[in-house]
Amino acid sequence: MRADDLILFSQVIELGSFSKVAEKNNLTNSVVSKRIARLEQNAGTQLLYRTTRKLSLTEAGKILLNKAKSVTQATEEAKKAVSGLGQNISGHIKMSVPTISGELILADAVAEFCNQNPGLSVDMSLENRFVDLISGGYDVVIRTGYLEDSSLIARHIIDSQWVVCASPSYIAQNGKLHHPRELVKHNCLQYAYQTTGASEWQFKGADGNYLVKVSGGFSTNNATALRRSALGGHGIAYVPRCLVYDDFLNGDLIDIFPDLVGKKLGIYAVYPFTRQPPNKVKRLIEHIRQRYLALGHCF
Structure with a gap:
């Protein structure tokens, strides 16, 4: 499974629709749909129930969501860890x-x-x-x-x-x-x-x-x-x-x-x-x- 697909899956559940995720990531609805389908193919099982009104998780989807959130959190922490490394720093340090x-x-x-x-x-x-x-x-x-x-x-x-x-x-x-x-x-x-x-x-x-x-x-x-x-x-x-x-x-x-x-x-x-x-x-x-x-x- 690709980490970026797991992050996208986590966003789909958080925002509740493919269209909102597409807008957030500057993608089309079809691209979001294809990437979720690819994730389901890699998992070997259905992850989402799709209706015209809402999205809901299957049992497998609930399990994968916890892992997807961990990947998302780890990615955000990695970004924060290196952010500003090229910037000048100031202030005081006591050691x-x-x-x-x-x-x-x-x-x-x-x-x-x-x-x-x-x-x-x-x-x-x-x-x-x-x-x-x-x-x-x-x-x-x-x-x-x-x-x-x-x-x-x-x-x-x-x-x-x-x-x-x-x-x-x-x-x-x-x-x-x-x-x-x-x-x-x-x-x-x-x-x-x-x-x-x-x-x-x-x-x-x-x-x-x-x-x-x-x-x-x-x-x-x-x-x-x-x-x-x-x-x-x-x-x-x-x-x-x-x-x-x-x-x-x-x-x-x-x-x-x-x-x-x-x-x-x-x-x-x-x-x-x-x-x-x-x-x-x-x-x-x-x-x-x-x-x-x-x-x-x-x-």
């Missing part, structure tokens, strides 16, 4: 992003978006906490992890793989690790901003993921500080791969268990529940998404 994302990608991406749209201003806060969108007056936030508030809408951007890493000097001094459980004998630098706990590191096993409880003398809620500590040879870090990707390429840090780390978190753009967010927010989210995807190899 919150995690520190890592802000420092690595979003500061540049959002500033670039503002330059592309001179009538727009963005207030971007970098903070490692789940802000309240509604009470805080935020238009959109970038979150890593899981969405629990059903009053919010989340658009998935990319998944962030975590790694366990250390400097060559630390490995040379303390020995090469062969299994994640050996971490209990090492100084593990702990990232306090974690939903699963700074001392519980997740790994892949034959029977599913498992946790190794680690310990160490240094803990921080700042990812950059954690990276610097690892680069200084002071211990082993458990961080998002994007944070240390360049360090791996340069040989300044070593990916200790490249295929065994089980932690992978989704990165989402989250905004208050609405069928259609403002065009400025939609376009900012899409701009951010494209920047993330362009750097997908780092995640």
Whole structure:
């Protein structure tokens, strides 16, 4: 069945006559009649009872009408989603992003978006906490992890793989690790901003993921500080791969268990529940998404 025929069928029931539908779509009555006949042929059954006074649905027509309405609604939402994408946008956006994302990608991406749209201003806060969108007056936030508030809408951007890493000097001094459980004998630098706990590191096993409880003398809620500590040879870090990707390429840090780390978190753009967010927010989210995807190899 053709989507445009289903939409036309829905209009016939809504308006009650072929002539009104023909007028609405700048068609002739005969074209409308032929398209409804084609729909009935594809369905293999009669959909409408036609009399000189009115149109009524058959049992099959009633069932198909619900599907036709869904197609019509989806088409309208698709039109709205892309409407105005070529237009200039203006106004103000208040957003919150995690520190890592802000420092690595979003500061540049959002500033670039503002330059592309001179009538727009963005207030971007970098903070490692789940802000309240509604009470805080935020238009959109970038979150890593899981969405629990059903009053919010989340658009998935990319998944962030975590790694366990250390400097060559630390490995040379303390020995090469062969299994994640050996971490209990090492100084593990702990990232306090974690939903699963700074001392519980997740790994892949034959029977599913498992946790190794680690310990160490240094803990921080700042990812950059954690990276610097690892680069200084002071211990082993458990961080998002994007944070240390360049360090791996340069040989300044070593990916200790490249295929065994089980932690992978989704990165989402989250905004208050609405069928259609403002065009400025939609376009900012899409701009951010494209920047993330362009750097997908780092995640």
